[in-house]
Amino acid sequence: MAACAGGEAPTVIPDHAAGSTAPGTVLVRVLLLGAVLMLLFREYLWFIVESAVTQPQNAQAIAVPLLMGLLVWLRKADFIRAVRCGRSSPAGIVLIVAGIMAFAVATWPFNYLQIRLLTIVVISAGILLAAGGWPLLRRAVPLLLLLGLAIPIGTRYYARVIIVPETLTLHATTMLLDLLPGVSATLEGLDIFFERGGRHGVVALGEPSRGASLLLAGLAVQIFLVASRPRGVGAIVAFLLCFGPILLLSNLLRFAAWGVWSVTLEPDPWAEAPRLVTGAASIVLTALLTALVMAIGDALVVKEDAAPGTGGAGGTA
Secondary structure (H helix, E strand, C coil), X not given: CCCCCCCCCCCCCCCCCCCXXXXXXXXXXXXXXXXHHHHHCHHHHHHHHHHHHHCHHHCHHHHHHHHHHHHHHHCHHHHHHHHHHXXXXXXXXXXXXXXXXXXXXXXXXXXXXXXXXXXXXXXXHHHHHHXXXXXXXXXXXXXXXXXXXXXCCCHHHHHHHHHHHHHHHHHHHHHHHHCCCCEEEEEECCEEEEEECCEEEEECCCCCCCCCCCHHHHHHHHXXXXXXXXXXXXXXXXXXXXXXXXXXXXXXXXXXXXXXXXXXXXXXXXXXXXXXXXXXXXXXXXXXXXXXXXXHHHHHHHHHHCCCCCCCCXXXX
């Protein structure tokens, strides 16, 4: 029987380990406890759906269920192995109770919606831990991160966090447009105005969170890519070092492409095409750059560590 921990992941799923729980039993536990969670938090789950539809900075929540389901499908053998190698942990009950207590305190005497929403992630982690043990919880960390990204950020909190990258992105976009032949671009407030051939126009971004509306969506895609298959140490380190710059670069190029589109084609200021096309291109670029960085990281580690007659670094994620 293959080992449950340490070394490279076995190609054959191990037999039911002594003291562990059958995968079917764990699945029933997760579904039952998850149904109770959804019933108790149905008002807040509906709030998350509404925020995803109406607020651009929370649009990634629309794709989160799909990404989570696809991730479970791609790594289903690893999830089954984690269940067979683990056992129900009382710490999960402690985590569930802690989440419920945090929810109660954030309801009264305090009133913090953000904390109440985040307790959904905490209780979900407790459910996984109580149902399948620590191996299952470790395997489900990317799922919990994606679930956390689906939690809407309040407009005021988002504005405080995003003001710096938003300002930098807008200034950089203005500088790039100003480099175009015959184009003079200026930034006034949050709008980019340009003059070309005696004609004046505006890059009508039309977003309440102009500088970073797709940053969280790009981060969700990055988490999915990292967790979709076993990754070596080099790939993980490279991702941790570069995921932020990749997001900012992709967003900057999105705005730059939007600006060039507006300057050269002069579309209707309220046209949806520039926003949709550049947004989709930004997500694709984020995915490609992330995959490239991880491939380079793996190649560097293998080249550094591989010895004659031995293999390179094994997958760890």
